[in-house]
Amino acid sequence: xxxxxxxxxxxxxxxxxxxxxxxxxxxxxxxxxxxxxxxxxxxxxxxxxxxxxxxxxxxxxxxxxxxxxxxxxxxxxxxxxxxxxxxxxxxxxxxxxxxxxxxxxxxxxxxxxxxxxxxxxxxxxxxxxxxxxxxxxxxxxxxxxxxxxxxxxxxxxxxxxxxxxxxxxxxxxxxxxxxxxxxxxxxxxxxxxxxxxxxxxxxxxxxxxxxxxxxxxxxxxxxxxxxxxxxxxxxxxxxxxxxxxxxxxxxxxxxxxxxxxxxxxxxxxxxxxxxxxxxxxxxxxxx
Numbered sequence: 633x634x635x636x637x638x639x640x641x642x643x644x645x646x647x648x649x650x651x652x653x654x655x656x657x658x659x660x661x662x663x664x665x666x667x668x669x670x671x672x673x674x675x676x677x678x679x680x681x682x683x684x685x686x687x688x689x690x691x692x693x694x695x696x697x698x699x700x701x702x703x704x705x706x707x708x709x710x711x712x713x714x715x716x717x718x719x720x721x722x723x724x725x726x727x728x729x730x731x732x733x734x735x736x737x738x739x740x741x742x743x744x745x746x747x748x749x750x751x752x753x754x755x756x757x758x759x760x761x762x763x764x765x766x767x768x769x770x771x772x773x774x775x776x777x778x779x780x781x782x783x784x785x786x787x788x789x790x791x792x793x794x795x796x797x798x799x800x801x802x803x804x805x806x807x808x809x810x811x812x813x814x815x816x817x818x819x820x821x822x823x824x825x826x827x828x829x830x831x832x833x834x835x836x837x838x839x840x841x842x843x844x845x846x847x848x849x850x851x852x853x854x855x856x857x858x859x860x861x862x863x864x865x866x867x868x869x870x871x872x873x874x875x876x877x878x879x880x881x882x883x884x885x886x887x888x889x890x891x892x893x894x895x896x897x898x899x900x901x902x903x904x905x906x907x908x909x910x911x912x913x914x915x916x917x918x919x
Contacts, residue, residue, distance in 0.1 A: 676696055744809075748816055751772065798821055805817045
């Protein structure tokens with residue numbers, strides 16, 4: 633075994649201190665009703681709910697412990713190596729997993745919205761071959777792929793375990809978080825309860841969803857130029873300020889050296905933020 637140099641010993645000591653600190657905090661959180669334990673439980677539950685919606689193993693506690701260890705490691709490294717800049721990584725260590733899960737959920741909902749009309753039409757065709765909604769769901773699930781296939785497979789498994797089909801459909805609708813898929817499942821539930829030609833209802837629903845998808849595409853195309861202008865208006869002022877400051881560092885001194893300048897600067901920042909928010913509000917067109 634090769635001898636460790638001074639820097640290696642520092643890193644080994646830092647890792648040991650990180651693990652010891654994390655273990656000490658974990659052991660002193662108190663009873664189950666202690667505030668720290670309650671907040672920890674809520675955070676882990678929030679992570680597990682998002683992991684469940686993504687059909688991933690519920691390892692919220694593992695993710696949380698990893699965040700704590702990463703935060704201790706950053707603090708210890710910044711202290712030992714005297715690099716305070718590493719502390720800028722703390723927000724990333726604490727917020728990155730939650731943000732990543734939220735982005736993945738939004739991406740999944742978009743995919744579910746795109747697949748909703750195809751699933752609806754496939755379900756309508758399956759109902760032409762069999763009058764059983766459960767059998768039609770199982771047949772349609774085998775023809776689909778992606779998020780819709782995952783959600784419907786889970787619903788089929790729940791029905792096989794004894795859950796009533798309407799409860800399984802409601803659970804899938806709430807779990808998916810897609811308005812368009814929820815519309816399809818609501819049409820199935822309503823048609824099942826009140827009777828009528830469910831196949832025709834689903835075909836009409838699929839056509840409506842396709843038309844809605846087309847209109848959303850038109851809106852995105854018409855507002856694309858406006859979004860590019862919004863990005864330009866948002867980025868140009870900071871770029872101009874940076875360029876002027878690079879050419880003449882004393883140019884903006886009156887703005888932060890005098891009371892009048894500070895008031896003008898505050899007003900300009902407020903107006904800039906309100907302008908960007910108003911432009912973004914105008915471009916948020918909903919079909």
